[in-house]
Amino acid sequence: MSGYTLYWKPGSGSMVVEAALLLIGLPFDNVRIENTAGLARPDFLALNPAGKVPVLKLACGEVMAESVAILLALDDLFPEARLLPPHGTPARHKAVQWLVFMTANIYPDALRYYYPERHTVDHGNQALDAIKHQAARDMDHDFAQLAGAIEGPFLLGQRMTIADVYAAMLADWHAPAMDLPEISELSKHVLENPTVAEAWRHHGFGT
Ligand SMILES: N[C@@H](CCC(=O)N[C@@H](CS)C(=O)NCC(=O)O)C(=O)O
Incomplete structure (x- = not known):
């Protein structure tokens, strides 16, 4: 080992x-x-x-x-x-920018959506629904920004990086993201990679 x-x-x-x-x-x-x-x-x-x-x-x-x-x-x-492009390149800077964007915005939005009770002391249905509703809207907004940055089919064009795997993972948590052609195309290409598909299956994604 x-x-x-x-x-x-x-x-x-x-x-x-x-x-x-x-x-x-x-x-x-x-x-x-x-x-x-x-x-x-x-x-x-x-x-x-x-x-x-x-x-x-x-x-x-x-x-x-x-x-x-x-x-x-x-x-x-x-x-x-080559999880990411080499240091000091514009391509790496872009990948890191969007990785940070995803972890700072979409990931916490998804946690708010799935665990609304952790985000309010009011556990009434109305309060929880309001949190979920806003979290879903925030994810829609975030994914639209991400989609606008995708060169296609991957974030940086033809070569997949770990930022693409991150994006596909988050999109699996928010089905409406797949209505954005750039996101669904990216996710489809990411899952064509058999190595990523193995981790995806092992973690029970897409079920
Ligand atoms: N910012 C952290 C977020 C990690 C996180 O929130 N992980 C979730 C699972 S996706 C978790 O362990 N939540 C605790 C729980 O389920 O109680 C990261 O990017 O690693």
């Missing part, structure tokens, strides 16, 4: 980290966490006090959380896998 360990949960954002590890060709151990109770256990909180996946333990023993930070670290460590 390479000494890498991925802590993951089905249906979660750990999918993109698993896809990155597979694209690099790096063997890794899996620690599957079933539910929120598993994320709240002291041994997991010792790894990530936020109680969230993905978490990746690196070979040197370093433990990382935050999906985009993990992807950037993997790209630094394994540049030959």
